[in-house]
Amino acid sequence: MARARKNGVGGQKANSLADKDRWLKYYRSMLLIRRFEERAGQLYGMGLIGGFCHLYIGQEAIAVGMESVKRAGDQIITGYRDHGHMLAAGMDPKEVMAELTGRAGGSSHGKGGSMHMFSVPNGFFGGHGIVGAQVSLGTGLALANSYRNDGAVSYTYFGDGAANQGQVYESFNMAELWSLPVVYVIENNQYAMGTSVERSSAETHLYRRGLSFNIPGEEVDGMDVDAVAEAGARAAEHARTKGPYILEMKTYRYRGHSMSDPAKYRPQGELEEVRKTRDPIDHLKAKLEGVGLKEEELKAIDAEVRQIVLDAAEYARTSPEPDPSELYTDVYLEAAAR
Amino acid sequence: MSVEILMPALSPTMEEGNLAKWHIKPGDKVESGQVIAEIETDKATMEVEAVDEGIVSEILVPEGSEGVKVNTPIARLGTGAANGKAPSATPEPAAAKASEPAALKAEVAAPVAKAPAKDPEIPAGTRLVKVTVRDALRDAMAEEMRRDSDVFLMGEEVAQYQGAYKVSRDLLQEFGERRVIDTPITEHGFTGLGVGAAMAGLKPIVEFMTWNFAMQAMDQLINSAAKTLYMSGGQIRCSIVFRGPNGAAARVAAQHSQDYSAWYANVPGLKVIAPYDAADAKGLLKAAIRDPNPIIFLEHELLYGQEFDVPEIEDWIVPIGKAKVRREGTSLTITAHSRMVGLALKAAEELAADGIEAEVIDLRTLRPLDHGTIVESVKKTNRLVTVEEGWGPMGVGAEVAARVVEHAFDYLDAPPLRVCQEDVPMPYAANLEAISLPSVEKIVKAAKAVCYR
Numbered sequence: 015m016a017r018a019r020k021n022g023v024g025g026q027k028a029n030s031l032a033d034k035d036r037w038l039k040y041y042r043s044m045l046l047i048r049r050f051e052e053r054a055g056q057l058y059g060m061g062l063i064g065g066f067c068h069l070y071i072g073q074e075a076i077a078v079g080m081e082s083v084k085r086a087g088d089q090i091i092t093g094y095r096d097h098g099h100m101l102a103a104g105m106d107p108k109e110v111m112a113e114l115t116g117r118a119g120g121s122s123h124g125k126g127g128s129m130h131m132f133s134v135p136n137g138f139f140g141g142h143g144i145v146g147a148q149v150s151l152g153t154g155l156a157l158a159n160s161y162r163n164d165g166a167v168s169y170t171y172f173g174d175g176a177a178n179q180g181q182v183y184e185s186f187n188m189a190e191l192w193s194l195p196v197v198y199v200i201e202n203n204q205y206a207m208g209t210s211v212e213r214s215s216a217e218t219h220l221y222r223r224g225l226s227f228n229i230p231g232e233e234v235d236g237m238d239v240d241a242v243a244e245a246g247a248r249a250a251e252h253a254r255t256k257g258p259y260i261l262e263m264k265t266y267r268y269r270g271h272s273m274s275d276p277a278k279y280r281p282q283g284e285l286e287e288v289r290k291t292r293d294p295i296d297h298l299k300a301k302l303e304g305v306g307l308k309e310e311e312l313k314a315i316d317a318e319v320r321q322i323v324l325d326a327a328e329y330a331r332t333s334p335e336p337d338p339s340e341l342y343t344d345v346y347l348e349a350a351a352r
Numbered sequence: 353m354s355v356e357i358l359m360p361a362l363s364p365t366m367e368e369g370n371l372a373k374w375h376i377k378p379g380d381k382v383e384s385g386q387v388i389a390e391i392e393t394d395k396a397t398m399e400v401e402a403v404d405e406g407i408v409s410e411i412l413v414p415e416g417s418e419g420v421k422v423n424t425p426i427a428r429l430g431t432g433a434a435n436g437k438a439p440s441a442t443p444e445p446a447a448a449k450a451s452e453p454a455a456l457k458a459e460v461a462a463p464v465a466k467a468p469a470k471d472p473e474i475p476a477g478t479r480l481v482k483v484t485v486r487d488a489l490r491d492a493m494a495e496e497m498r499r500d501s502d503v504f505l506m507g508e509e510v511a512q513y514q515g516a517y518k519v520s521r522d523l524l525q526e527f528g529e530r531r532v533i534d535t536p537i538t539e540h541g542f543t544g545l546g547v548g549a550a551m552a553g554l555k556p557i558v559e560f561m562t563w564n565f566a567m568q569a570m571d572q573l574i575n576s577a578a579k580t581l582y583m584s585g586g587q588i589r590c591s592i593v594f595r596g597p598n599g600a601a602a603r604v605a606a607q608h609s610q611d612y613s614a615w616y617a618n619v620p621g622l623k624v625i626a627p628y629d630a631a632d633a634k635g636l637l638k639a640a641i642r643d644p645n646p647i648i649f650l651e652h653e654l655l656y657g658q659e660f661d662v663p664e665i666e667d668w669i670v671p672i673g674k675a676k677v678r679r680e681g682t683s684l685t686i687t688a689h690s691r692m693v694g695l696a697l698k699a700a701e702e703l704a705a706d707g708i709e710a711e712v713i714d715l716r717t718l719r720p721l722d723h724g725t726i727v728e729s730v731k732k733t734n735r736l737v738t739v740e741e742g743w744g745p746m747g748v749g750a751e752v753a754a755r756v757v758e759h760a761f762d763y764l765d766a767p768p769l770r771v772c773q774e775d776v777p778m779p780y781a782a783n784l785e786a787i788s789l790p791s792v793e794k795i796v797k798a799a800k801a802v803c804y805r
Contacts, residue, residue, distance in 0.1 A: 052384055056403040059360025060423055071385070089552070122585035130583035139551055139588065144575050150541050151576060154548015161504065161530065161554060184541025191536070268385075274363035276398040338460045344586040345620050347644040349672075 034305045036082075037298055040239045042315050043081070044074040044295050047098045049323045050107055054097065054114055057327060058273045063114045066143075067128045070098030072268035075294035076201055077102035079242025080169055083250045084137065087164060091139040091152040092171035094129035095201075095267075099171065103136040107322055111330035119333030123340055146179030148172060149198070153185040156196035156258075167253045168196045175206025177220050186227045186258065193257035197249040198224070200260065201236065203267040208279040221262035229258045236263030237292045240301075266292070355404050356425035359413070362391070362398050369393045371417045371426060380408045382429060389415075389426070406431035469671035471635075480661035488630035488662055489519050489595075489651065492637035493557060495667070497527055500555065503641055506533040506546060507559030507596075516561045517597060517656055543569035543594070547576045550592040550646075557641065560596035563612045563650065577646040578621030593640045595649035598626070599690060599741045600789055602654065606777035609785075611742030613689065616648040617718040617751070623672055624719040626650040628693035630660035632716055635670025643672060652691045675722040677729070681709035684735035684802055687726055687752050689715040692739045692790060699795035708803055718748060723755040730760045735802040736768040739790055744772035766802040771795050 051069040058067050070077070077098040084090065084103075092099050100110050105121065113120030113131050121131045129143040139155060142148040152170025159166040176182060177200055189196050200220045204211055211218050221231030230252065234245040242263065249259040266288045270277035277285075299312065362369065373390040376382060382402045389400040406429040413426040420426065483491070497503045504527075509516045511524040511534040524532040535542040539560065546558040560566045566573065573594065580588045599611040617624045623645055627633040633651070640647040662668070678693060679700050688696040693714045700710040711729050715721065730736050736756050738749030749770035756768060774788040 049384065052401065052403045055401070056358075056360070060358060061361060091548075120585075122583055122587070125585055126583040130580075132580075132584040132587045134587060139548075140580070140584070142576070144571055147544060147571060147576055150544020150572060151548035151551065153541075154545035154550075155552045156548075157545050158549040158552030158554050161549065181540045181544055184536070184538040185544065187536060187538065188541060188545060270398070273361075274396075276362065276396040278397065341460045342463050344582045344584075346623070347581065347586075347589055347591075349639075349643050349645075 034302070034307065037302050037305075038307075038315070040078050040082070041295070041298050041302060041312075042319060043078045043102055044239065044298065045315065045319045046107070046322060047074045047077065047101050048295060049319050050101060050111070050326065051097060053323045053327050054111065055269070055273065057111075057115065057330065062331060063128070064116065065127055066094065067114065067273045068095040068271065069267070069269045069273075070095055072288070072294070073201055073203060073236065073265045074098055075239040075242050075298075076199065076236045076263045076265060079239040080199060080246045082243045083246040084169065085167075087137070087166040088169065089137045089139050089152070089155045089159075089166065090169045090171070091148045091155060092141070093145060093148055093173060093176060094141070094143050095173070096129065096131065096141045100131055100133070100138055100141070103133065103138045105131070105133045105136055105138060107326035108329040111326040112333045115330040115333070116335065117330060117333035118336045118340070119329060123344075124336040125340065125344065146172065146176040146181050149176065149179070149182045150185045153189050153194060153196055156189065156194035157192070159195050160192065165254060166195065167250050168194075169199055170196055171199045171201060173206065174200065174202040174204065174211045174215070174220060175209075177223060178206075178214060183227075186224055186229055189258040190224075190227045190229050195253040196258045197246070197253045198229075198258060198260045200262045201265055202262055203265050205267070205271070205277075205280070207271040207275070210279075219262070221260050224258070224260045229260055231260030231262060233262045233264060236265035237294045237297060239294060239298055353431055354409055355406065355429045355431050357388070357402070357427040357429060359420045359422050359424045359426050360391070360400055361422045362393055362396055366393055366422060368419050368421045371413050371415055371420050372397065374411060374415045376408050376411075376427070378408050378410060382406060382408060391420075402429075404429055404431055469674060471670055471674065471676070472665070472668070474663045474665065479664040481664050482659045483630045483634075483662040484657055484659050485630045485633045485651070486517065486519055486656040488634035488660075489637055490521055490523065492634045492641070493520070494523060494526065496638055496641040497523070497531060500641075502553070503555045503557065504531040504533065505557045505559060506535055506542060508535055508537055508561050510534060510559050515559070517653060519651075519656070520559065539565050539568040540572065543572040544576065546592055547572050547590060550577070550590045551580065551588050553589075555591045555641065557593045557595060560594065562601070562608065562653070563596055563598040564608050564610055566594065566596070566612070573616075573622075573646075573648075574619055578619050581645075582621060589644055590646045591644045593637070593647045593649055595637070595651060597653040597656070598650035599652050600654070600773070600778065603780060603782065603785060605780040609778040611740065611773065613650060613718055613740060613742055614747045614751075616650075617721075617748060619719075622646055622648050622719060623717065624648045624650065625672060625717050626690040627716055628655070628690055628714050630658075631662045631668070632670050632676070632714075634662055635668045636672065636716065638667070639669050639672050642669075650690060655691055655694075670716075673717045673720045673722055675716055675725040676714045677711060677725065678714045679710065679712040681711035682733055683708045683710060684737060684799055685711045685713060685726065685729040685733045686737045686739060686795065686799065687713045687715055687749075688739040689718060689748070690741065692741055695790060695792050696739050696795055698792045699799060702792065702796050703799050706800075706805070708799060708805065710799055715748070715752075721751065721755070723752075723759065726752060727756060727759045730756050731763045734763050734765040736764070737771060737795065737798045737802055738768065739771045739795055741790060742773055743775055744770050745775065747772060766804065769798040769802055771798050
């Protein structure tokens with residue numbers, strides 16, 4: 015069980031152009047997620063977004079780092095804290111935001127909402143609302159890849175809370191038994207709603223949870239996008255050639271579990287400490303500055319991202335509600351002519 | 353330009369709150385994500401983070417203010433010119449409208465089901481072959497697996513053991529272990545795997561050793577299989593057949609002996625099929641495997657060994673959603689499905705000896721229910737008895753009776769009666785088990801009652 019090496023700022027060759035380009039891409043993607051989520055929180059506060067809304071702020075490095083190892087044909091599936099994965103996978107922020115507001119222009123035409131969006135062209139298979147269900151489903155995507163022998167990998171995300179669900183272990187068992195190409199990405203943000211990992215888990219090192227199924231795992235600094243990408247590449251290679259692999263991403267969610275959770279169960283100062291010392295975007299920004307990136311270049315990215323998010327919010331506000339005739343569509347598919 | 357910061361809602365139901373504390377003052381520079389204030393309700397306190405960047409130009413609601421309505425401007429921010437369009441600002445009237453349920457604004461009629469397709473004509477001279485229900489099901493799977501390489505079978509004991517009830521006999525030998533997959537005893541997990549594989553475009557057949565064990569997998573059946581097409585706006589299909597024996601078995605007591613017809617038939621997004629004879633078992637299972645939707649296919653252990661005529665026709669397909677009149681009559685209508693059809697037919701014979709001509713309708717598909725055939729029959733007979741093996745309350749018979757009352761109320765000459773399992777868990781003792789289940793005798797009694805005889 016190797017631990018991922020930490021990629022400190024000083025550990026990189028400062029003049030590597032490849033690093034700089036890669037980091038800029040990560041930076042833009044992570045910033046898009048953060049600004050998008052902040053805006054979603056605002057629209058929620060204005061009553062434009064209803065129901066449950068789980069923000070990804072703080073965890074951006076995971077979806078973005080893992081996306082860098084995804085190949086065409088690979089699939090991603092996750093739970094309900096899913097906006098970050100959708101944006102990282104390349105879904106249109108307008109469609110995602112309009113789904114949050116329940117409008118016709120939303121990715122599911124307003125019938126899914128925050129927790130239920132999908133995009134087959136981007137390999138994104140949801141967006142699932144029941145804790146742990148996506149783990150069996152994601153293992154099923156891997157079963158399909160294995161059946162077709164097409165070399166594709168299923169990246170199946172779940173949180174520290176889902177890690178205690180029974181079907182996760184049923185899935186682990188079959189995944190290893192049948193050598194399925196699946197990478198289990200555990201986003202350990204340390205709190206399952208209000209219950210900390212220590213209070214809910216007998217074994218708190220979640221990367222070890224595959225041991226009794228002979229599935230290797232490793233702990234990764236989920237606040238460091240480079241560490242995520244490196245571990246992701248190792249895991250993907252293992253999944254393609256040998257079978258399942260577990261990555262436990264140590265991360266932190268800045269906001270409450272959902273919009274109605276003030277997150278007062280966390281010790282005073284914990285959030286501030288993480289924000290100050292481990293923020294994934296600040297961390298990457300420091301690296302970019304370390305390779306000589308100018309303030310104006312970062313500002314330009316900030317402005318571009320801000321505009322994308324503003325446009326998305328505008329679209330989500332102005333897109334009409336679904337036509338009442340949509341009520342009865344997509345319940346069944348018509349059987350094909352025989 | 354300036355932007356108003358609005359009083360946010362902590363929860364969907366919050367209407368007002370207290371502005372407990374400001375962390376900013378006029379002239380402060382604010383960045384996205386920065387905590388600017390704390391608000392509280394009787395339930396919670398929450399930090400407010402800035403969404404926009406800029407310089408605080410004015411605090412509109414001082415700290416300590418109570419009962420501040422959601423969406424009230426609480427501060428004003430001067431922003432740079434970097435942003436082209438005005439951000440956020442005040443909620444538009446459209447926002448208020450958006451929260452009204454659409455259903456209140458417009459009545460939406462459920463689409464009227466198309467007239468179900470008819471059974472295929474059996475050409476004169478077609479040979480009828482005696483086949484057990486067990487083998488008919490096996491033949492259906494084998495034919496569809498030959499036809500479509502995306503179809504595969506998974507479940508407990510389906511491969512090497514040849515099926516707990518031998519329904520998958522010889523399939524491993526023909527199709528190999530890639531397409532006939534023995535799973536561990538792990539219903540919740542393997543159902544999820546099957547649904548995931550279907551979402552990826554394959555066409556799994558998932559066998560439950562019995563439907564009793566599928567309760568472990570209920571979440572995947574309902575929340576994942578039935579609903580994802582809808583929740584994805586039509587993007588994610590789930591072409592999958594869940595099949596296995598359902599209903600009363602012999603002397604296995606309450607946990608292993610239960611009819612789930614009504615449970616699944618309650619759920620939009622699923623199609624639910626419960627055949628009686630071998631021809632329907634084969635034709636409907638083939639139709640189910642080809643159907644692009646999730647299908648609940650309810651077989652019956654006590655029918656597996658029974659032989660029926662099956663037409664020797666290439667590609668025998670029976671349409672989903674079409675009931676079948678098994679016996680014509682004028683005195684009353686009896687509806688039944690699965691094993692109960694056999695009991696209803698026997699009852700009809702006994703009734704005929706007393707001069708009562710029962711029309712027996714085999715429902716075959718429970719969702720979508722072919723109520724047209726039932727209603728037409730009741731318009732002719734004016735009387736209805738429903739038969740099902742499951743419990744009566746909220747059951748299949750209750751639904752059939754409701755539809756008849758809705759569509760043929762004026763034709764009824766007697767209140768409909770339901771014959772069903774007694775309202776108790778299935779007992780083990782042979783005598784108690786027998787009296788808890790529907791019987792020919794109970795059906796005859798109900799039929800006579802609706803005929804006032």
